[in-house]
Amino acid sequence: MSLINLVKIAEALEANISQLFDYVNDENELTDMDLLIQEIVDMLRGTSLNNIQLSRNIVKELLREPEITKRKQSNLK
Template structure:
């Protein structure tokens, strides 16, 4: 893989995650502490972004750093467990406050049994 290819793959992945979350480049930049034009340059594969900045972007997207490298059409993919977690997070993001509190209580009760085993 050529140097520029990996930059474009990571940039494309960041763009996809940002769009999945309904964030503009400006909103992602604000959450991560970056100027929106820097986010655009990363997404287009024009910037060789540091690991520290990738970690900040992952945090702003609420994903783990590994997920920035889970390219579409690549061998490395997110595990089914991680995918399930992301599906749950997506559902929770769409829920109103009442349903969110209910889901939290249900999960707490379900997972309480696992803590003792």
């Protein structure tokens, strides 16, 4: 099978090539966190580049907030 065929299959499945080689082992079930992350990725796949960039910026700010809060608290001491 050629790389071109793999790309076509992945595109048809709306997946990336690495996902074609992933498998779920019954012994290693996905965690709740893995499932939530996968849900977010699935939502992002179905939207525009602009929305993906906006989502990234929002997530960066959400994750940065505790860092800012810690700095503010240390400055108050």
